[in-house]
Amino acid sequence: RIMEAGLAQRLVQAGIRTLNGPQKAQAERFGVEIIEMRDWQPGMLLNLAGPLYLSLDMDALDPAFAPGVSHHEPGGFSTRQVIQIIQEIDVPLVGADIVELNPVRDPLGVTTAVAAKLLKEIVSKLLTS
Template identity: 55%
Template structure:
């Protein structure tokens, strides 16, 4: 098995601010900066084991739904092709809209997928501002398409009445930031896909996001979640880094740290 890193510079479907298209390169710069090294916390030198595919070429055209569907298809096809070639993909967004087309590609190969989703927001709006591809809607689209058998959301702290209705509709397990002790990773059935929205962390440790939502997870809590995941972990993404909002590259460094630890976990649990 090879681990590949795929940059997806797509933020045309952001609802508040744009800038997440610059996220993949910011995480790469942090990953290779001189302030750290290649090892995970468990001593695995993981960075040399990553094959970086660079960034997808996308139109990223704000307000052009046809162009955005075309971009979504490019993302799905790229992920599909990598898995068909025997690789596992860690994607760097972009906003959270990238996860729906990614999951379409993953589900072609793993029809009984469990998705673990770390976020401040449920991202299950049926129709947000008339855009079915909004970064507020990826899991509604993925659930409608049958891309997973189970969705577990962790760190949620902005759920609306509609979000709870959607969770009931699709049988989603939504665990708030106050209830992390209710998360039992041993109940997860593989294969597992992990998606990390950086605004799931508290903005005190990850300020470089478009939507600041105080009261979030610590970096250590997210690392503990990663370490608890059973295998096989067949893919992952890290999304919503907006470098224009970052402070001294703090959030980019968090993204790079999570990339290393996720990759290490993928390599050690199969």
């Protein structure tokens, strides 16, 4: 919706594992840059410009690392990869959110612990930006 309203200059979605026809068409229509997981490489440069708002969708993580999400899709990011992405942000981070945490699907609380760790990394980045 942010692109429909013209509220962002650029939107990058990284770690996409399933992209159907209508989703692809909508992304193209609004100029959303898609980096599919199969194309992701460690250290990949995203050429980000600030100010940056980070929306972290917990579905981007592999279910082995985050089982408490709404949509399980194997082949996602590891916790370490997401931490590295956050730590490598080198432009001013002005806000963030974490979405798609579903504790009902994770009775052991693994995903909540991962989300808390990622939140800590994001807050650290916000405080040093």
